[in-house]
Amino acid sequence: MNICVILSAADLDERYTAPAREFARLLGKAGHTLVWGGSDTGLMKVVADGVEEAGGRLVGVSVDFLAHKARPHADEMVVTADLAARKALLLAKSDAIVIMVGGTGTLDEATEILELKKHGRHGKPVVLLNTAGFYDGLKTQLRRMNEEGFLPLPLTDLVFFADDAQTALAHLEENIRAR
Numbered sequence: 001m002n003i004c005v006i007l008s009a010a011d012l013d014e015r016y017t018a019p020a021r022e023f024a025r026l027l028g029k030a031g032h033t034l035v036w037g038g039s040d041t042g043l044m045k046v047v048a049d050g051v052e053e054a055g056g057r058l059v060g061v062s063v064d065f066l067a068h069k070a071r072p073h074a075d076e077m078v079v080t081a082d083l084a085a086r087k088a089l090l091l092a093k094s095d096a097i098v099i100m101v102g103g104t105g106t107l108d109e110a111t112e113i114l115e116l117k118k119h120g121r122h123g124k125p126v127v128l129l130n131t132a133g134f135y136d137g138l139k140t141q142l143r144r145m146n147e148e149g150f151l152p153l154p155l156t157d158l159v160f161f162a163d164d165a166q167t168a169l170a171h172l173e174e175n176i177r178a179r
Contacts, residue, residue, distance in 0.1 A: 001176055002033045002059065004094035005047055006109045008102035009039040009069070016101050017046050019131045023098070023165035024050025030169065031056065035094045037086070038062035038078075040071035043100070048074070061089045087112055096125045096172045101134045117158055118151060125175040126159045127168045135161075 005027075007020065020043055027034060028051040037044055038060025048058055048071055058074040063086045067079045080086040087109055091097070099110045116122055128135055139161055146155035160175075162168035 001095045001172065002035050002093055003027055003172060004035040004090050004097045005100060006090070006097065006102065006106055006113070007036070007043050007047065007100035008106055009037065009042040009044045010103065011042045012101065015132045016134070017043060019129070019165055020047050020100055021050045023047070023100075023129065023168060024056075025054045026165055026169050027051050028054025028056030030173070033057040033059055033075075035059045035061065035090060037066075037090070038070045038074065039066065041069050043102075045071070047100075059093055061086050061093065083108075091116070091122060091124075094124065095176060097127070098168055098172070099126065099128045099135075101129075101131055114158055118153065125172055127171055128159050128161050129165070129168045130161055130163055 024047040034048060034051040034056055036048060039045065040048065052058055058071065060071055060074040060077040062070040062077065062079045063083055064079055064081055070077055070079065078089060080089060091113060097113055099106065113126060117126060130136065130139065142155055145151050151158060160171050162171060
């Protein structure tokens with residue numbers, strides 16, 4: 001399975017890197033391919049290193065203005081002209097999406113993926129890995145949107161919230177098998 005992981009390229013605290021490393025190890029050990037933003041810095045590097053060390057493949061999708069930060073020896077690396085093309089290619093190359101901790105870029109990519117799914121533009125499973133409660137506020141907001149009729153499909157069909165790596169990967173594998 002090609003699993004797109006959307007996450008930060010920042011250097012982060014161990015409370016975020018340890019769970020990301022664990023997810024990466026599980027992903028690689030299971031023989032899955034990581035599809036990610038291609039960066040060889042920060043949390044993106046942690047995940048790419050973990051997948052590679054566990055035997056998984058690396059498919060990076062960088063963007064022209066960040067190409068200097070791209071991982072030099074990924075199995076595949078594509079450099080797009082702009083962020084819109086990068087987001088489209090990340091989605092196209094993946095069977096499932098995991099959203100990890102990140103800043104505004106991560107949030108932008110995550111909301112676009114959810115918006116496209118909401119409108120039926122893809123049916124890929126999306127997991128929000130809520131490490132250390134990072135996305136508790138977003139979870140509350142999405143639940144409110146669901147309860148007040150802002151979402152045309154049930155929240156449970158839009159995104160799955162996982163608190164740990166094992167739950168996230170198990171959900172994706174089960175969802176893909178069920179298709």
